[in-house]
Amino acid sequence: MAYLFVSDYDRTLADEKDGFVIRENLAEFINHFSSKYPFFVVTGRERRFISRLAPTLKPTGWVLENGAIILYGEKTYINAPKNWAEIRKEIIKRLEEKEIKYSVGEVIVYVNNIDSSSLDLHLEGAKVEWNRNDAMILPKDVDKGSGVLFIKNLLNFKGKVIAIGDSQNDIPLFRVADVKVAVSNALPEIKEIADIVLDKPNGKGVIEFLSKILSGEIFL
């Protein structure tokens, strides 16, 4: 059986205590693991932050901007419809009218530290994904799950998907996974839907789990 591993970044691989900078032992471990199994990091983050936070992390590939940007084999793929640029302009206009602070990625519009009632944009073609109190405004069909389906297509992958995560925006990731794994610091609703809840938080939990896969102690 072939396996594809997909893992969230913030609070799954990287610890908030480290300012979300990847630990060197974890980067080394994941780089080694990626030489044995395809391993993609699937994150809400943008390319510019990842290159600062995890410069030595070299997984098989990346799904960035919550499913909208895929990096694989030196290539960048955009997982967004053609009319997104137009829709995004309208979103930015509405945010500016409401004087809501935002930043833009290559595809996403990010609004940090906001509650959901203040972000009522009523826009066709767009949706909001939450990661704790941060909002990501995305094309309506794009999420971490659609990012993983994009990879499966790209790799022509037919085996089992193993997903590791901690937060709300990992629910769509879990939806396309055959095995759902939560780190010990995951939100309660994530632990509830996981098949496996790890004993340890963040990268420590991930290393322990993946080491058991490499040693054959866990079969999926």
Ligand SMILES: O=C(O)COP(=O)(O)O
């Ligand atoms: O902070 C973000 O953009 C989200 O990051 P995550 O999806 O890796 O948790």
